[in-house]
Amino acid sequence: MSNITVCSRFRPLSSKEKINHGDNVCVHGIDAETFVFKDEKEENFSFSFDRVFYEKSEQAEVYEFLALPIVRDAVNAINGTIITYGQTGAGKTYSMEGPSVLECDEKKQGLLQKAANGLFECIKSTEGAVKHTIKLSMVEIYMEKVRDLFDLSKDNIQIKESRVQGILLSDVTEIAIFDPAEALQILSSGIANRAVGETQMNMASSRSHCIYIFTVQQGLAKEKRVKCGKLVLVDLAGSEKVEKTGAEGRVLEEAKSINRSLSALGNVINALTCGSSGKANYIPYRDSKLTRILQDALGGNSRTALLCCCSPSSSNAPESLSTLRFGTRAQHIKASPRAHCKEDYTKNHEASHATKYELRERILNKMRERMELEDVKLLEELFILEGIFFDANSVEELEQAFEDVTMQTISSLHQAVEDLVCTTEELKRENKALKVRLAAAERLNGLQTEAVENGNANVLQKISDLLSQFVSWVRSLSAFKMPK
Numbered sequence: 001m002s003n004i005t006v007c008s009r010f011r012p013l014s015s016k017e018k019i020n021h022g023d024n025v026c027v028h029g030i031d032a033e034t035f036v037f038k039d040e041k042e043e044n045f046s047f048s049f050d051r052v053f054y055e056k057s058e059q060a061e062v063y064e065f066l067a068l069p070i071v072r073d074a075v076n077a078i079n080g081t082i083i084t085y086g087q088t089g090a091g092k093t094y095s096m097e098g099p100s101v102l103e104c105d106e107k108k109q110g111l112l113q114k115a116a117n118g119l120f121e122c123i124k125s126t127e128g129a130v131k132h133t134i135k136l137s138m139v140e141i142y143m144e145k146v147r148d149l150f151d152l153s154k155d156n157i158q159i160k161e162s163r164v165q166g167i168l169l170s171d172v173t174e175i176a177i178f179d180p181a182e183a184l185q186i187l188s189s190g191i192a193n194r195a196v197g198e199t200q201m202n203m204a205s206s207r208s209h210c211i212y213i214f215t216v217q218q219g220l221a222k223e224k225r226v227k228c229g230k231l232v233l234v235d236l237a238g239s240e241k242v243e244k245t246g247a248e249g250r251v252l253e254e255a256k257s258i259n260r261s262l263s264a265l266g267n268v269i270n271a272l273t274c275g276s277s278g279k280a281n282y283i284p285y286r287d288s289k290l291t292r293i294l295q296d297a298l299g300g301n302s303r304t305a306l307l308c309c310c311s312p313s314s315s316n317a318p319e320s321l322s323t324l325r326f327g328t329r330a331q332h333i334k335a336s337p338r339a340h341c342k343e344d345y346t347k348n349h350e351a352s353h354a355t356k357y358e359l360r361e362r363i364l365n366k367m368r369e370r371m372e373l374e375d376v377k378l379l380e381e382l383f384i385l386e387g388i389f390f391d392a393n394s395v396e397e398l399e400q401a402f403e404d405v406t407m408q409t410i411s412s413l414h415q416a417v418e419d420l421v422c423t424t425e426e427l428k429r430e431n432k433a434l435k436v437r438l439a440a441a442e443r444l445n446g447l448q449t450e451a452v453e454n455g456n457a458n459v460l461q462k463i464s465d466l467l468s469q470f471v472s473w474v475r476s477l478s479a480f481k482m483p484k
């Protein structure tokens with residue numbers, strides 16, 4: 001049983017397809033879940049998905065079936081991921097953003113706008129008891145680098161993993177949003193920073209994988225606790241056959257990078273679906289930035305939906321067939337050690353979430369009794385910064401982590417004390433030398449006065465001896481190194 005909701009979507013024939021190849025379509029719908037696909041050799045294949053969206057399907061239908069349950073869960077602190085996959089020009093960005101994030105009528109708005117609206121609507125229904133904060137981040141993976149689309153100076157964001165929070169994007173910009181209109185303005189500014197080019201299939205082709213992250217934090221005022229859910233929307237770059245498109249130069253490099261990461265995604269899905277049951281299989285998440293970022297979504301720690309976008313034209317049958325086979329494989333992703341079977345998914349997920357949550361809360365509450373909220377937050381940040389991770393399920397592990405961080409703090413304090421002792425010793429030595437110099441100078445001064453008063457040759461000799469002695473002291477002292 002799959003953990004992932006997999007749907008397919010066929011866009012309408014494009015005018016180019018109609019002109020060049022007529023009305024020949026490769027898809028023959030049977031019902032809302034099944035269709036027959038005819039390949040270029042006229043061979044028929046039957047496909048079944050959780051839902052099939054044919055060319056007349058509305059954007060709202062896609063949102064309601066594929067995304068709405070995940071949006072609702074994100075507000076309840078259950079992470080969710082929605083991915084659009086398919087050949088270049090197959091309708092991924094249209095499904096995600098509609099014709100334009102800002103300027104399009106409501107009917108054509110994509111998953112992104114509808115999800116932003118949906119989040120605020122869900123929040124409204126819980127107003128009063130719970131205080132929600134929504135933050136938005138946007139990154140793209142371009143040529144194997146993660147770029148922050150809200151701050152282009154952050155052009156190589158590092159991916160980190162925390163046992164508590166899962167996969168994290170280090171130092172990514174997060175913008176707080178307060179209503180859907182503001183969210184769209186911000187999304188549009190990020191989209192304007194995306195790498196877009198032209199392919200033979202698509203005039204405005206996405207040359208990067210674009211990732212939108214909504215973080216929903218909810219503070220339960222009465223219980224003084226904070227829950228956090230992430231909604232991640234991923235608009236993948238389109239796969240393309242470089243020999244078919246005749247790409248060269250930078251476009252060829254982009255295409256190779258896109259194809260490499262998509263095949264890494266395919267490998268991860270294969271590894272997740274081919275493992276013998278009960279035996280942990282090696283999953284090559286680290287083979288690409290894309291698979292690393294999607295690790296939680298594919299590995300079971302997130303509710304995930306995949307939309308396989310296809311052209312209906314017979315001229316694109318090989319690419320569409322490959323997309324549909326990818327979707328079929330994804331349907332077979334089995335429960336990973338951290339995942340649950342679909343039947344029990346919601347129940348188990350919520351139950352385990354509650355238990356985990358209760359345990360974590362118990363520990364945090366104990367800390368809160370003794371510390372200010374700010375300190376608890378600081379402590380959590382310190383854990384992450386020091387690379388100390390713990391399983392919120394285990395009190396022992398948290399105590400161990402707490403002990404580790406305390407030991408590290410004590411040892412750095414010890415080091416600081418030792419450094420201070422050294423500096424004090426150096427300063428004492430210097431002080432002593434300075435005192436000797438001062439005494440010599442005073443003595444010299446006294447003798448000079450005596451010599452002037454008495455005109456005594458012996459005294460003058462003493463002065464000259466002392467002078468040379470003084471000069472050698474000064475020389476030795478100038479070789480003395482001041483402590484920093």
Ligand SMILES: Nc1ncnc2c1ncn2[C@@H]1O[C@H](COP(=O)(O)OP(=O)(O)OP(=O)(O)O)[C@@H](O)[C@H]1O
Nearest residue numbers: 011012088089090091092093094202205206237238
């Ligand atoms: N369901 C649809 N209804 C109407 N037009 C659509 C639909 N899906 C896609 N289109 C149109 O098809 C064209 C290509 O779609 P889109 O840009 O979404 O492809 P893509 O899969 O994101 O391609 P790429 O990977 O190259 O970015 C666009 O002009 C888009 O408006």
